[in-house]
Amino acid sequence: MSIALSEQEIIRRESLQQLRALGINPYPAEAYDVTAWAQDITDNFEANPDNYKQITIAGRIMTRRIMGSASFAEIQDSTGRVQIYLKRDDICPTEDKTLYNTVFKKLLDIGDYVGVKGYVFLTQTGEISIHVQELDVLSKSLKPLPVVKREDDGTIHDGFTDPEMRYRQRYVDLTVNPEFKNIFINRSKVISAMRNYFNTQGWMEVETPILQPVHGGAAARPFATHHNTLDMQLFLRIANELYLKRLIVAGFDGVYEFGKMFRNEGMDRTHNPEFTAMEIYVAYKDYIWMMGMVEECLETVAKAVHGVPVVQVGPHEINFAGPYEKLSMYDSILKYTGIDVSAMDEASLRTVCADLAIEVDPSMGKGKLIDEIFSAKVEANLIQPTYITDYPIEMTPLAKKHRTKDGLVERFELFVNGKEIANAYSELNDPIDQRERLEEQLILAGRGDDEAMAMDDDFLRALEYGMPPTSGLGIGIDRLVMLMTNQSTIQEVLFFPQMRPEKKAKVATADDFINIGVPAEWVPVLNKMGFNTVEELKAGNPNKVFNDLGGMRKKLKLDITMPVKETVIAWFE
RNA sequence: GACUUGGUAGCUCAGCCGGUAGAGCAACUGACUCUUAAUCAGUGGGUCGAGAGUUCGAUCCUCUCCCAGGUCACCA
Numbered sequence: 324m325s326i327a328l329s330e331q332e333i334i335r336r337e338s339l340q341q342l343r344a345l346g347i348n349p350y351p352a353e354a355y356d357v358t359a360w361a362q363d364i365t366d367n368f369e370a371n372p373d374n375y376k377q378i379t380i381a382g383r384i385m386t387r388r389i390m391g392s393a394s395f396a397e398i399q400d401s402t403g404r405v406q407i408y409l410k411r412d413d414i415c416p417t418e419d420k421t422l423y424n425t426v427f428k429k430l431l432d433i434g435d436y437v438g439v440k441g442y443v444f445l446t447q448t449g450e451i452s453i454h455v456q457e458l459d460v461l462s463k464s465l466k467p468l469p470v471v472k473r474e475d476d477g478t479i480h481d482g483f484t485d486p487e488m489r490y491r492q493r494y495v496d497l498t499v500n501p502e503f504k505n506i507f508i509n510r511s512k513v514i515s516a517m518r519n520y521f522n523t524q525g526w527m528e529v530e531t532p533i534l535q536p537v538h539g540g541a542a543a544r545p546f547a548t549h550h551n552t553l554d555m556q557l558f559l560r561i562a563n564e565l566y567l568k569r570l571i572v573a574g575f576d577g578v579y580e581f582g583k584m585f586r587n588e589g590m591d592r593t594h595n596p597e598f599t600a601m602e603i604y605v606a607y608k609d610y611i612w613m614m615g616m617v618e619e620c621l622e623t624v625a626k627a628v629h630g631v632p633v634v635q636v637g638p639h640e641i642n643f644a645g646p647y648e649k650l651s652m653y654d655s656i657l658k659y660t661g662i663d664v665s666a667m668d669e670a671s672l673r674t675v676c677a678d679l680a681i682e683v684d685p686s687m688g689k690g691k692l693i694d695e696i697f698s699a700k701v702e703a704n705l706i707q708p709t710y711i712t713d714y715p716i717e718m719t720p721l722a723k724k725h726r727t728k729d730g731l732v733e734r735f736e737l738f739v740n741g742k743e744i745a746n747a748y749s750e751l752n753d754p755i756d757q758r759e760r761l762e763e764q765l766i767l768a769g770r771g772d773d774e775a776m777a778m779d780d781d782f783l784r785a786l787e788y789g790m791p792p793t794s795g796l797g798i799g800i801d802r803l804v805m806l807m808t809n810q811s812t813i814q815e816v817l818f819f820p821q822m823r824p825e826k827k828a829k830v831a832t833a834d835d836f837i838n839i840g841v842p843a844e845w846v847p848v849l850n851k852m853g854f855n856t857v858e859e860l861k862a863g864n865p866n867k868v869f870n871d872l873g874g875m876r877k878k879l880k881l882d883i884t885m886p887v888k889e890t891v892i893a894w895f896e
Numbered sequence: 897g898a899c900u901u902g903g904u905a906g907c908u909c910a911g912c913c914g915g916u917a918g919a920g921c922a923a924c925u926g927a928c929u930c931u932u933a934a935u936c937a938g939u940g941g942g943u944c945g946a947g948a949g950u951u952c953g954a955u956c957c958u959c960u961c962c963c964a965g966g967u968c969a970c971c972a
Contacts, residue, residue: 330941331906331923386932393929410929433922447930469907470922472933480933481908481921487964488907499907543971588971589897598972682969736972743972799972823963 331467338430339463345421345430349463355438357381362402368443368451375443380405380453381461383498384435386470389428395452398439399501406452407439414458422458434464434498471499490820506816509628510804514581516627517601517798520620526577526603531566533559533583539779540564540721543586546596559585564721564795565782567604568750571793572785579603581800592812593742596821599800608794609749610733614710617737617745617796618645621708621803628807636740636809639706647708647737652697655711659701664693672696686770690717705738720760720776722748744803747796754786840894842886 328336342349359378368375382400392411397404411423431437440457472480482500483489489496497504518528536555538545540562550557563580570578581601590596605616625632625643632644650658653665662675672692676683681699683692693715705711712735713725722732733749751757761778768775804816814820869891 329906329923334923386934388931388934389928390931390934391928393931395931395934397932406932408930412929446932448932450930450932452930467906467922471907472921474933478933483907485903485907485964487903490964541972586971589969591971592966594971746972797972802972825963 329467332465335432335463335465335467338432339465342426342430342460342463345426347426347460349460351459351461355379355381355459355461357400357438360402361398361400361405364405364443364453365403365451369445372443377440377442378453379438379440381436381438383464383468384431384433384437385468386472387433392423394427398437398453399498403501406446406450407441407455408444408446408452409455409458414455426460427458431460432464432467433470434466434468435460436462436464468495469499486814487822490814491822491825493818503815506804506808506810507818509808510816512627513624513804513807514601514800516624517620518581520623521577521579521603524577526579526605527575529567529570529575529578529580530582531560531563531570531580533585535560535566537777537779537781538562539777539782541584542776544588546585546587561586562600562797563602564797565779567602567795568790568793569782569785571604571606571750572788572790576607577603577605590821592814593802593805595801595813595817598813600797601800602795602797604750604793604795606791606793609792610712610735610747610794613747613794613796614647614649614735615645617747618643618647618708621645624803625807634807634809636806637811639740641707641739641806643708645708647710649710649712649735651713652693652711652715652731653713655701655705656693656696659704660696662696664696686767688717688767688770690715690719694718702738702743703741706740708737708739710735710737716760717763719748720764721751721757723751723753724756739806742802743799744806745796745798747794750790750793750795752786752790752792754783757786758783840890 339349357379359375359380361380361382364375364378364380380398380400382398384396385399385404386397388395394409396407396409398407409423409427411420414427415421415423438459438461439453439455441453441455444452444454446452469483470481471483474480483496489500497507521528534548534550534557536557538558538561540560541564543561545558545561548557548559549555560582561584563582563584567578567580579601580603581599583597584600585597586594587596588594605613608616621643622632622645625634628634633640633642635641653663657663657665660679664672664675667675669689669692672689673683676692676695679696679700681695683695687695697711701711713728713731714722714734714736716724716730716732719732719734722734725731725733732751735747736743737745737747751760761776761783764776765778768777801813801816805811805813808816810816869888
């Protein structure tokens with residue numbers, strides 16, 4: 324945090340004190356009974372004017388236009404903005420005009436929360452406004468909000484656009500750029516639409532451990548932590564798949580979980596270290612059934628957000644109504660490269676990668692090589708929802724072997740707009756096969772693949788008791804929300820995307836200064852004068868510091884007691 | 897991780913060949929009883945991301961570092 328206050332912050336703190344001096348609590352404790360909202364007023368006043376003859380509304384002051392003894396201002400609440408009209412003699416019916424002249428005109432600022440009682444009317448220029456009869460201060464804002472000006476035609480002036488500040492201070496972003504709230508409102512709709520759909524089918528929402536002794540269920544580097552009492556290493560989950568399958572073993576027919584996953588890998592516009600996934604497992608089903616379920620689910624979601632199944636994403640109109648195109652992994656590579664890799668061995672695949680200028684490394688097995696070719700040549704072409712099916716067994720240790728095709732597994736991934744958003748299997752429930760497949764992963768790990776899956780003996784024990792045939796699905800919720808809200812970066816669909824810590828100016832704490840005798844209220848002044856550490860202060864000239872303190876006190880109009888000279892000199896001893 | 901662009905007032909941005917900075921909005925003082933990017937007159941506000949170097953002198957040139965965006969790589 325910056326220590327020194329800006330001029331505007333000092334003025335706002337003075338206003339705060341003056342409000343208190345007038346007997347106005349700038350942070351009242353009482354509930355404020357709001358009866359109207361901006362959006363409702365602007366939408367419905369003209370049809371039902373009688374409903375708006377005595378209303379109470381609350382929100383932030385966002386603009387002010389003061390014209391002597393009358394003023395207009397805009398109040399922003401959770402639903403939008405509405406103009407208010409204040410007339411000095413209406414809110415100050417007696418001789419005492421303090422509330423208007425001093426409180427409203429001088430002591431209130433853009434960003435302050437106020438409550439207003441009055442009636443709705445139309446101004447001469449036809450704008451729906453509230454004629455204010457009572458004005459209450461609800462919360463004083465001490466930091467100046469960026470002022471974003473909007474014309475009636477939508478032109479924005481002085482937009483608050485710096486992505487770093489928008490993400491670090493999302494509270495400011497959503498206050499001054501309220502249109503971004505729609506992304507998060509739609510995010511909530513995506514999740515609740517899915518949840519409703521699953522519940523309607525009779526499946527149960529569950530919670531499984533985030534702290535796991537073995538990180539299983541996906542190929543990714545984990546975050547490690549330590550439990551003090553048990554004195555053991557724990558990992559933040561990279562997936563919850565193995566726990567949900569344990570619940571299928573336990574006898575539930577359908578279980579699903581929305582939850583944060585954590586992967587200790589790179590960050591970019593489609594990856595955040597923590598992200599939200601939805602996984603669902605349904606007993607007695609297979610991946611073919613799951614395709615139909617996904618189509619129904621995503622169509623429901625798209626309609627919940629947009630009313631129709633067609634969603635505009637960048638330049639594309641994407642139709643989430645099923646059925647979706649189905650293409651096997653090998654056929655998709657054949658379609659987009661003309662090369663049939665279905666019968667190739669590892670050496671031939673390496674040759675193909677070399678011919679296509681795809682970088683590979685020696686730790687990659689056959690499955691990984693095929694995946695590389697797919698990623699490089701096929702993925703970007705899959706704009707409309709497309710199922711890629713029947714993956715090579717090497718890259719999918721948790722899926723059941725294909726019922727007819729040797730060397731493949733029953734798996735599909737759903738690609739939309741060139742990105743994978745869902746992954747599903749006919750789940751492997753043969754415990755002996757599962758053990759062998761995980762052992763192969765250990766061999767890959769031995770070759771240097773640090774993302775190969777770990778052995779989970781308890782999971783294998785569960786399978787040995789018997790898991791019914793089951794189909795499972797995972798959906799990346801953040802990426803789905805990106806699609807449904809037409810956003811190209813994951814940061815825009817996360818309230819608080821991961822950021823590096825803000826740089827702190829190298830400053831001593833206030834206590835360090837207090838310890839050498841500086842009164843607390845003078846510490847910010849010393850900081851403002853450029854003394855950020857006690858050492859810097861002591862290197863200065865005591866007489867000059869004393870004189871400058873007086874100067875700063877005057878310059879900043881500080882209403883605090885000046886220390887005597889002997890006190891200041893004592894700071895230097 | 898590589899490359900690249902940027903970091904100047906509370907916000908959005910200018911700043912020429914190196915001579916320690918400007919605008920609009922916001923703020924402050926004043927005027928104004930239907931404005932709406934309100935208007936009019938005046939005023940203040942800046943360790944020019946951090947550190948080092950070159951120089952008589954650095955916001956500007958060089959180097960290192962920090963933060964962010966973009967592209968690529970890695971990665972679901």
